[in-house]
Amino acid sequence: MTEPVASVLTEDLAQHAPERGIDQHVHLCQRNPEGSAYTCRPRVAASHFRRVTALGNPVTPFGRQHGDIPTHEGEALSAETVEIDDGELIRRSAHDPEQFAALFDRYAQQIHLYAARRLGTQAADDIVAETFLAAFRRRGTYDTSFALARPWLYGIATTLIARHRRQEERLLRALSRTGVDPLPEALDDTVARRVAAQGRERELAGALASLPRGHRDVLLLVAWEDMSYEEVARALDISVGTVRSRLHRARKKARNVLGDEEL
Missing domain, CATH: 1.10.10.10 (Winged helix-like DNA-binding domain superfamily/Winged helix DNA-binding domain)
Incomplete structure (x- = not known):
């Protein structure tokens, strides 16, 4: 499943943000040697969009950390981005795809935990990647009057889980x-x-x-x-x-x- 996800994503990024210097190298998720945590390297490393494609920090499976905002390679979200609701971020992403990365930061870990509990960690890696790929491609259909995109994202993930x-x-x-x-x-x-x-x-x-x-x-x-x-x-x-x-x-x-x- 990895190659189609990565190839479609690089195609989308090339179409939406060719001027952003997208580095289209694909990396896979790797489990830490001790087996108790995982690290997902960005499937597409992008200077402005890398957070949409994979988990950047090692996290312990099933270790919920409510309220935490994952960061990537030491890069924290700006206070302004944290305060913007999901609907507004999606609206802005129509003209600035980088904005969509904040949704990944907010919800990727939660969705990964949900998918892992249902299918296991390995399948969950693909579910997360495909969920945010699908959400990015469908963001123009999102009703931005809804401030929280969490139900929408979980709906996409649940549909993907149904295939398994x-x-x-x-x-x-x-x-x-x-x-x-x-x-x-x-x-x-x-x-x-x-x-x-x-x-x-x-x-x-x-x-x-x-x-x-x-x-x-x-x-x-x-x-x-x-x-x-x-x-x-x-x-x-x-x-x-x-x-x-x-x-x-x-x-x-x-x-x-x-x-x-x-x-």
């Missing part, structure tokens, strides 16, 4: 059969920790695997990503009523496993 539905279900079913989690810490939220303490990871994994994809998407966006019903509706392009009904059914199935535990 069989892989996700295989991983969950493997856990349900063996009790050995192929995605370390993939269920590390509060509910899952309670389930783990009771030795019931296998049952929960089996319940998740058996859910229809749309129901699982809604449940995980709410439970893992703490999205509101309205945000999930935007992300998945469904009504709030559909979000409520899918979540109710998914929770009911999970509660059959967890008993009275809240999910």
Whole structure:
């Protein structure tokens, strides 16, 4: 998947910003020797756009750092950029593609964690690259009246994850059969920790695997990503009523496993 992503991205950059001195060298994500963290080198190193294409700092998988703003090669975001809402950044990026890089800084790590919990770290690297490539190419369709682009970006990522539905279900079913989690810490939220303490990871994994994809998407966006019903509706392009009904059914199935535990 890496080569098509990189080649399309270099084509886009060549079209949108040929005057910016884009260096079209492709680099791959590399795992640190100890295996506990990863470093994604920029797939396209660009003087004004390198942050759109890959994670620049080593981060520990699943190590949430809410409120942190990733920086790249020691370069911090300006105070002005931090204060601009997502919709305004996307609007500005129509004339200045560099502005779009700030969205990567804000959300790439979160989306990588979400994808890694569902598919594993290796697949998540590609999901992040493809998500921001697709978002960059579709930015002209974004409704800039929405200040937060997070639901939009998660919607793109979730659509891409759907292409790996069989892989996700295989991983969950493997856990349900063996009790050995192929995605370390993939269920590390509060509910899952309670389930783990009771030795019931296998049952929960089996319940998740058996859910229809749309129901699982809604449940995980709410439970893992703490999205509101309205945000999930935007992300998945469904009504709030559909979000409520899918979540109710998914929770009911999970509660059959967890008993009275809240999910």
